[in-house]
Amino acid sequence: MSAANNAPLLRVENLCMRFGGLTAIDDLSLDVQAGKITAVIGPNGAGKTTFFNCLTGFYRPTSGRVRLNHPLRGELHLETLDSHRVASRAQVVRTFQNVRLFPKMTVLENLIVAQHNRLQRASFFSLAGLLGLPGYRRAEAAAIEIAVDRLTRLGLIDRADAVAGDLPYGMQRRIEIARALCVDPLLLCLDEPAAGLNPRESAELNELLQSLVQGEGLAILLIEHDMSVVMNVSDHICVLNYGCKIAEGSPQQIQNDPQVIKAYLGEDDDEDDFDEALVAESAS
Amino acid sequence: MVVLAHQAPSARERCKDAGAVALIALLLGIPTLGLTTIDQGGTLHVATRWPTLAVFVALCFFGRLLARVAIDALQARARHRPAATLLRPGARHRLSLCLGWGCFGVALALPFVFSDNRYIVDTATTVLIYVMLGWGLNVVVGLAGLLDLGYVAFYAVGAYAYAVLATQFGWGFWQALPVAGGLAAGFGLLLGWPTLRLRGDYLAIVTLGFGEIVRIILVNWTALSGGPNGIASIPRPSFFGLPFKPGDDGATFAGFFGLDFSPLHRLIFLYYLILALAMLTNLFVSRLRRLPIGRAWEAMREDEIACKAMGMNVTNVKLSAFAIGAMLGGIAGVFFAARQGFISPESFTFNESAIILAIVVLGGMGSQLGVVLASLVLVLLPELGRDFAEYRMLLFGTAMILIMIWRPGGILSQRQPTLRHRAEGAAP
Secondary structure: OOOOOOOOOEEEEEEEEEEOOEEEEEEEEEEEOOOOEEEEEOOOOOOHHHHHHHHOOOOOOOEEEEEEEEOOOEEEEHHHOOHHHHHHOOOEEEOOOOOOOOOOOEHHHHHHHOOHHHHHHHOOOOHHHHHOOHHHHHHHHHHHHHHHHHHHHOOOHHHOOOEHHHOOHHHHHHHHHHHHHHOOOOEEEEEOOOOOOOHHHHHHHHHHHHHHHHHHOOEEEEEOOOHHHHHHHOOEEEEEEOOEEEEEEOHHHHHOOHHHHHHHHOOOOOHHHHHHHHHHHHHO | OOOOOOOOOOHHHHHHHHHHHHHHHHHHHHHHHHEEEEEEOOEEEEEEOHHHHHHHHHHHHHHHHHHHHHHHHHHHHHHHOOHHHOOOHHHHHHHHHHHHHHHHHHHHHHHHHOOOOHHHHHHHHHHHHHHHHHHHHHHHHHHOOOOOOOOHHHHHHHHHHHHHHHHHHOOOHHHHHHHHHHHHHHHHHHHHOOOOOOOHHHHHHHHHHHHHHHHHHHHHOHHHHOHHHOEOOOOOOOEOOEOOOOOOOOOOHHHHOOOOOOOHHHHHHHHHHHHHHHHHHHHHHHHHHOOHHHHHHHHHHHOHHHHHHOOOOHHHHHHHHHHHHHHHHHHHHHHHHHHHOOEOHHHHOHHHHHHHHHHHHHHOOOOHHHHHHHHHHHHHHHHHHHHHHHHHHHHHHHHHHHHHHHOOOOOOOOOOOOOOOOOOOOOO
16 A cells, blocks of 8 residues: 555644644654554643544644645645545544534435535536436445445444434444545545543453554554553554653553653652553553 | 423412413513503594503413413423324325325316316415425425525516527527526536535525615616616517417417407416416426435535545535536526516515525425425415405414424424335334
8 A cells, every 4th residue: 555665644743723822732653654554642621632633634733744644645634624625635634632423414415415425526516416417326326335334344334324413422423434534545544533431432442443554554643531442452652742742652561651650640659659540541 | 491300290380370471471562552642633642451451461361371381281292192103104204295296186186176267266376476486496405405585686687687688689589498407507607616615604695685786786787787776578488489468360379379358368377377487497407306415415514624625526426516506596596587477576575585495394304295285385375365355464473383382493404315215114
């Protein structure tokens, strides 16, 4: 999938984001490899979601570069693209910290809307669709097939015709992931996918994330507070505190990093406590 | 007023509630009922009517008491009604389909049944104009969720476009129809472009202003629009080239079909014309709703940010909603100008925008059949209420309040999915 030289899929270089006097992200550099899960963790207010907003075009970074090595379109500068172009051209698709479904539409419709660009082209900007030409009918059938496939994989197929807003929260989170998968992502950015999930659902999420990465070589960028998810699935972890990257490495390295422990537990605390806490959490 | 808990309230609570109402009635009643002025030889004196006031307050007290008991009983019954007796979504959909076809059948047959009643055919034509406008605005407000308070501007653009083209350049109705529709769509884009970043209340204010700007331009641009005098003697549409005029030769409608001339022929033709235009609008909009663009409109109404994250170009989606809604309004405007034969800025005041918006909201946002029912209510109620003279608008207001209490989401608020995984009615 990625270029012949072992270049990362996404390279973030010296990213800065300032809101007036507040520096939300300060000189952040990070590589995301294809086919791997990269987690971004950090205390509340560390700038994780801001980082996602900069990546996906919702914010324009104050300075810095975000390069995506697209297998077909070459190098794309994400920091210059509008949010919808980031999803449609660069195929970087995100979910939201507080679920953002289309609540009054059915689950299936939610997933069809995610394939809007393809269908809109197939309908010749509604002309072929208005006339009911066979080309458009085929495109719609294919879109439904893709949606049904994603729903089956996430165990949601029984709820395909249910109104999305009426379903339980954990299910809505899964629908949001299924919907993001319908956009055909290269890089999937998940903002706290495990928030509000019970331990069993978190375990299911772990399996899902791993199957996505191993199955189709998707890269996942993950913001998460639930250490049982982060420590079990991540290949690479980046820790933010007050907008600065304070540590980076494998889950093992992060659990033993004194900087990280200081950020989470404060200056004078015993290092082993945090280590044990992390291990205990990841085991649960 | 007093919030009543789920348990049946005690007699004491009920008395307290009714007492509060009676107190308000007393306070309001002292100046309006208790005191009155009488003319005594040229000078005014204040007289009191305490017995009348006492009767009024007592009526309010016992009325409130009885009303509260009745409402509680009704609510308790509604709570205990098992869910199974409510209509299943599929059945509800079939019911509204039947109702829709029923309305269409009645609309088709109406001129035959009342072929000699000018008033009824005329009123039905007015209802259909509002139905068409409602369906057009439904695209913008009901589907795309963009609150538009200046919809009448597009109606005016369509009407004036036809009036000017017909009186100055001698264009026919059918030639002017697409051009005026296109022009109105252009105005839709003109309004849509600067308001792309606005939502909700702010969008409502700007669209309200846009509606007024168009009306004020029409009042002042005397050279084009005739100013406040409007444009008169706009040519009426002919029946495929056959004018509705008295005459025995084959060059008139009556002569060609060997009928006796009657002014009702044109009226009935106009009725069927707007029926056809409205049904075309309906087909067009319900078809669009099932296409990617329609689903994009609804998705944008639900969550614009999520739409962007799905790679949807929200700018195009918004502009297309404005343009298509405006085009339909413009076409309705052409018909209006052709039917009236005279237009002036008087016909395109904010009041019209408000009525069209009320039709969409009252009907249930996004519901096609709801628009029909709401137009019937909003156009026919003031007509039926003519016997009540000055209480007409009071009746109208009461009916609207009752509908909003009875169905807060509009008459038909059930949304029908645009596609299904399983056929409807299949076991879940």
